[in-house]
Amino acid sequence: MESASRPISEPQTEAEVIKTWGQLSILIRLTENGEREYEVRHVEDREKDSSALDIYRDPTVVRDLSRFTDDGDYRPLRTAPTLPTGWSFETGNPDELYRVVDWVYPATIANWNLEREDSLDVTQFEETAERQTGIYANIGNLDREALENAVVACCADSQCRKRREWDASENDEIDVPRGDGEFPCREPCSLFVAAAREFLAVEQGDAERTEPTFERPTGRDANERLAQLAFVDDVSDSSVRDGEVSDPANRYRARYRRAKQFTAER
Numbered sequence: 017m018e019s020a021s022r023p024i025s026e027p028q029t030e031a032e033v034i035k036t037w038g039q040l041s042i043l044i045r046l047t048e049n050g051e052r053e054y055e056v057r058h059v060e061d062r063e064k065d066s067s068a069l070d071i072y073r074d075p076t077v078v079r080d081l082s083r084f085t086d087d088g089d090y091r092p093l094r095t096a097p098t099l100p101t102g103w104s105f106e107t108g109n110p111d112e113l114y115r116v117v118d119w120v121y122p123a124t125i126a127n128w129n130l131e132r133e134d135s136l137d138v139t140q141f142e143e144t145a146e147r148q149t150g151i152y153a154n155i156g157n158l159d160r161e162a163l164e165n166a167v168v169a170c171c172a173d174s175q176c177r178k179r180r181e182w183d184a185s186e187n188d189e190i191d192v193p194r195g196d197g198e199f200p201c202r203e204p205c206s207l208f209v210a211a212a213r214e215f216l217a218v219e220q221g222d223a224e225r226t227e228p229t230f231e232r233p234t235g236r237d238a239n240e241r242l243a244q245l246a247f248v249d250d251v252s253d254s255s256v257r258d259g260e261v262s263d264p265a266n267r268y269r270a271r272y273r274r275a276k277q278f279t280a281e282r
């Protein structure tokens with residue numbers, strides 16, 4: 017990939033440049049003899065002394081460790097803000113840097129670049145739903161309000177580092193903040209599709225009576241609704257994996273139920 021299409025610009029006059037990409041903090045340093053060094057860490061580790069971190073020079077190690085959270089749980093959504101901490105990757109090779117970033121956040125550099133060139137191909141929920149088969153074939157039956165609540169539950173900045181660019185359909189914008197992420201989300205992901213199926217089941221009433229309820233919210237607009245959901249992340253059962261959306265204690269499901277309750281009480 018040409019350097020012009022890389023989101024991580026090279027230092028020109030500064031000796032050091034730090035870029036953030038999702039939860040990655042990338043330091044680019046010019047050595048005294050003019051060579052470039054790259055160091056990738058979790059943003060929370062940026063200020064830590066190197067001796068407190070595990071240092072790696074093999075990109076595949078970072079690829080493998082990024083699949084699990086600090087607690088050892090598998091990360092079904094690679095852009096969820098659950099990237100593990102405690103490591104540092106160092107290299108002088110820009111291709112290895114690119115590979116690490118692309119492994120941790122697949123396709124995000126390519127999509128960022130397409131967006132910059134105004135050629136990002138966005139797939140709306142309507143089209144994604146039409147393409148589904150088998151157990152996901154009915155997700156298009158999610159009504160408009162439920163779709164909005166699903167976006168609140170899954171796509172908020174607190175849940176995903178991508179910036180949502182898709183909507184219900186070409187002329188039907190979803191009134192939920194898109195997020196502040198550096199890189200775009202060009203279509204509903206597989207986790208969102210799986211969650212939509214479960215939320216449809218909630219709508220159809222087959223799980224309502226057994227699931228927890230939450231205190232009455234007071235906020236009125238979409239931003240307040242997102243803020244009100246923060247406490248759900250605290251009360252959800254952390255032993256239930258993110259991918260187990262059918263479990264009533266699942267975090268996404270709890271967030272959905274809370275968003276739905278909020279919508280009903282507006």
Ligand code: SF4
Nearest residue numbers: 171176201204205208
């Ligand atoms: S659909 Fe939502 S949760 Fe999935 S990657 Fe896009 S923004 Fe993130």
